[in-house]
Amino acid sequence: MTVLHDARRYHDIVRLLWRFGDSRLLKQAGLEQALVEEQMQAEAGGEAPGPEDEGDLAAALCALGPTFVKFGQMLSGRPDLLPQAWMESLADLQDKVPPVPYAEIEQVVEAEFGVPLKSIYAEFDPEPVAAASLGQVHFATLRDGTPVAVKVQRPGIRQQILDDLSTFDTLAQALDAHSDVGRRIAFADLLAQSRVALLRELDYLQEAQNLETLRGLLEDYRHLEVPRAHWDYCRTRVLTMQRIDGVKVSQAGLRKLETPLEEVVSDFYRSYLDQVLVHGFCHADPHPGNVLLTREHRLALIDLGMVVHVDPALREQLLRLLLAIAEGEGALVAELAIGICHPLEDFDREHYEAEVADLVSRFRHAPEARLREGRVLTELIRIGSRRGLRPAAELTVLGKTLMHLDQVVQALLPDFDTLALLRKHAESLVRQRTLQSLAPGAVLKDLLDVQELGRRAPGRINQILKQLARNELGIRVQAIDEQALLLQLQKIANRVTAGVVIAALIVGAALVMGVDTPQRWWGYPPLALLLFLLAAGSGFVLLWNIWRNDRRR
Numbered sequence: 001m002t003v004l005h006d007a008r009r010y011h012d013i014v015r016l017l018w019r020f021g022d023s024r025l026l027k028q029a030g031l032e033q034a035l036v037e038e039q040m041q042a043e044a045g046g047e048a049p050g051p052e053d054e055g056d057l058a059a060a061l062c063a064l065g066p067t068f069v070k071f072g073q074m075l076s077g078r079p080d081l082l083p084q085a086w087m088e089s090l091a092d093l094q095d096k097v098p099p100v101p102y103a104e105i106e107q108v109v110e111a112e113f114g115v116p117l118k119s120i121y122a123e124f125d126p127e128p129v130a131a132a133s134l135g136q137v138h139f140a141t142l143r144d145g146t147p148v149a150v151k152v153q154r155p156g157i158r159q160q161i162l163d164d165l166s167t168f169d170t171l172a173q174a175l176d177a178h179s180d181v182g183r184r185i186a187f188a189d190l191l192a193q194s195r196v197a198l199l200r201e202l203d204y205l206q207e208a209q210n211l212e213t214l215r216g217l218l219e220d221y222r223h224l225e226v227p228r229a230h231w232d233y234c235r236t237r238v239l240t241m242q243r244i245d246g247v248k249v250s251q252a253g254l255r256k257l258e259t260p261l262e263e264v265v266s267d268f269y270r271s272y273l274d275q276v277l278v279h280g281f282c283h284a285d286p287h288p289g290n291v292l293l294t295r296e297h298r299l300a301l302i303d304l305g306m307v308v309h310v311d312p313a314l315r316e317q318l319l320r321l322l323l324a325i326a327e328g329e330g331a332l333v334a335e336l337a338i339g340i341c342h343p344l345e346d347f348d349r350e351h352y353e354a355e356v357a358d359l360v361s362r363f364r365h366a367p368e369a370r371l372r373e374g375r376v377l378t379e380l381i382r383i384g385s386r387r388g389l390r391p392a393a394e395l396t397v398l399g400k401t402l403m404h405l406d407q408v409v410q411a412l413l414p415d416f417d418t419l420a421l422l423r424k425h426a427e428s429l430v431r432q433r434t435l436q437s438l439a440p441g442a443v444l445k446d447l448l449d450v451q452e453l454g455r456r457a458p459g460r461i462n463q464i465l466k467q468l469a470r471n472e473l474g475i476r477v478q479a480i481d482e483q484a485l486l487l488q489l490q491k492i493a494n495r496v497t498a499g500v501v502i503a504a505l506i507v508g509a510a511l512v513m514g515v516d517t518p519q520r521w522w523g524y525p526p527l528a529l530l531l532f533l534l535a536a537g538s539g540f541v542l543l544w545n546i547w548r549n550d551r552r553r
Contacts, residue, residue, distance in 0.1 A: 009163075009164060009167040012064050012068075013167075013171065016060060016061075016064065016068075057072075057090065058072065058090055061090070062097060065160065065164070066097070066133040066134055066154065066157055066160065066161065067160065067161050067164035067165070067168075067198075068164075069097060069133035070133050070134070070161075070194075070198060070201075071168075071194065072090045073090065073133070073285070074194060074197075075087070075090055076090035076400070078381075078396055087378075097131050097132055097133050098131065099128045099131035099136050100128075100131070100136060100154050100155065102126035102127075104155050105126075105128075105136070105138070105152045106124075107155065108152050108153060108155050108237055108238070109150075109152060109238055111237075112235035112236065112237050112238045113235065113238070120143075120233065121140040121141060121142060121143070121148075121150070122140075122141045122142060122143050122145070123140055123141040124138060124140040124141075124150070125138050125139045125140065126138070129149070132303070134153060134154060134157055134201060134202065134305070135151050135152055135153040135154055135157075135204075135237075136151070136152060136154070137149050137150065137151050137152075138150050138152065139243060140240075142230070142233070142240075146230075147243040148230060148233070148240050148241065148242065148243050149227070149240075149241055149242070149243045149244070150233075150238065150239070150240050150241075151204065151207075151238070151239040151240075151241070152237065152238055153202065153204065153236075153237035153238070157202070158202050161198055161202070165191070165194075165195055165198070168191055169188070169191055171187075172187035172188045172190070172191045173187075173188055175187045176188050183344070184344060184385065184388070184390060185385075185390070186390065193393060197306060200305075200306075201305035201306055202236075203236055204234060204235065204236055204237060204238060204239035205234055205235070205236055207239055207304055207305045208229035208231065208234045208239055208241070209229075210304040210305070210307050211226055211227060211228065211229045211241060211304050212228075212229060213281060214226050214275075214281070214283060214301065214304060214307075215228065217274075217275065217279050217281065218271055218301075221267045221270075221271050222267070223263055223264040223267040223268070223297075223298050223299060224267055224268060224271055224298065224299055224300075224301065225244065225294065225298050225299065225300040225301070226300070226301050226304075227241040227242040227243075227244050227300065227302060228241065228242040229241050229242075230242070244292055244294060244300045244302070245294060245295060246292030246293050246294040246295070246300055247292065247293055248288060248289050248291070248292060248293075249288040249289075249291045249292070249293055249299070249408050249411045249412060250288035250289055250411060261297065261412050261413050262413065262416065264297060264298065264299060264412070265409055265412055265413045265416050266416075266421060267299075268291075268299050268405070268408065268409075269405055269409065269418060269421055269422075269425075270421070270425050272286060272401060272405055273322075273422070273425050273426070273429075276308075276310055276315070276318060276398055276401065277310075277315050277318060277319045277322075277426075277429055278315070278429065280309055280310040280311065280312065280315055281307060281308075281309060281310075282307060282308045282309075282310065282397070282401065283301055283304055283306075283307060284306040284307055284308045284397055284400075284401070285303065285306050285404070286301065286401060286404045286405060286408065287404045287407065287408075288404070288407050288408050288411055290302055290303045291408050293412070299408075308394065308397045310394050314340070314392075314394055317336060317339060317340050318340070318394070318395075318398060319426060319429060319430070320332075320336055321333065321336045321337065321340065322373070322422060322426050323423070323426045323427070323430070324336060324360075325360060325363070325373065325376055325377075326373075326419060326422050326423040326426065327423070328360055328361065328363070328364030328365075329360070330353075330356055330357030330358070330359070330360035330361055331353065331357060333356055333357075333360050333380070334352060334353040334356040334357065337356065337380055337384065337389070337395070338352075338389065340392050340394070340395055341384055341389045341390060341391050341392050341395065342389070342390040342391075342392065343388065343389055343390075344388040344389070344390060345388070346388045347387065347388035347389055348387040348388055349387075351387055352383060352384065352387040352388075352389060355383045355387070356380060356383060359376065359379050359380065359383065360376070363376045373402050373406070373418060373419065373422055374399055374400070374401070374402030374403030374404070374405065374406050375403065375406075377395065377398060377399030377402060378399045378403065380395075380399075381395060381396060381399060405418070406418065495542065495546065498538065498542050499542070501538070502535050502538050502539050502542070505531050505532075505534055505535035505538070506531075506532070506535045508531050509527075509528045509529075509531035509532045509535065510528075513525065513528045
């Protein structure tokens, strides 16, 4: 079954690459020859590739199943892999997945709880209100009358994803080993990160915990809301959460809103900057379909299956990077980006710095610069990929997050100046961290460190001066163990010498074979036989020693 699955998936992937064969990914991967057979079959059937039609890519991935949909969503934030038009084509994949029949959903719920669905929920709407690649959401009512939203995982999706990931892993290793794009992108590492993210997203108990964590982090933002998880009704494949009545931001423009939304949008934008730069816990997919505008004109954040953790050191670097972009400091932007990303062997630093400086300058002076901070990061990543700079995962997430934030802001308040808010909030964060460093506790710790240094310094300086006066001061550099290296080289030389001696004995025995002697042993000269026996015995002893010593290591 696995072999058949792999064969079918290989065919699906080859066909997908052929249909969209003008993508940069295909050109760099060097897989054109592998597509010849598929191209011949398709052309025989009257089909032709349509690389100019990017809109079909989302539909093609959707037809191939949830695993391809999830990877399409992930690729929508990777400008180093796909052109801008293709990324935009993949941005709305979450809205194009057909729902699972209600009977199968009921079976999943009952299997998770071990009781009939009617004994858990007083009412359960069989029609889903949303269908995504891994699960779908139904409105329901608990036995106590509480209205809830129930997210149910698609049946069999976990095993399907594991099987697909196994196929992808084989292809990723081949791409990394045989293509330039694989060397630059490291598909195997990308797939390993995606595997972890997907398996976490399949655990709805983890998503319930993400909801609670984000609720706590955003409790000071009065215009934002996160649904509460009902833990007694949550399982690995079933998530029951607070029902929030609202309309998707992507559809909010259809309504005439009379209430000013400046404070709402400001809270929303600042909250995501804080998630990335302060808390290090960020909702990874805030596209307009995952943000609801409620009747109270609050924004509700839903679908927290994917979150990103950013360590403190990287938060500092990202904050400095955003400030440099906002201030138009191209040289500093390039320097910080290089520090965050991973330079490859052929990294062209000179041209990278020049292109980044030009990009930041254009962003700074263009009249349409507002709402384009995410696009700057996207272009920054694309330039780095072209010049040999592998992007850090956190940088791609930040770029994708800012682009989604721009989309949400554009839908709610097109005239909102996000650049001014970014600069103001980033400067505020810098002041806060400076004040934190001057807090009594931090200052006391620094004073204690200085006191410790001052107390120990005179004695250590005196000791160093004494050693210097006695010519006893030295610097020890630990590189390799020369004695161990010489010993190993001696062993190698002994083995080579023994091999040469054995070969000489064999050659000598062969020469003596032609000598006519009065005495013969089994028809051969005695000396020749002795030389052969000596060579054979020495060879066996040498092989035995090699096998025994190498086995011990």
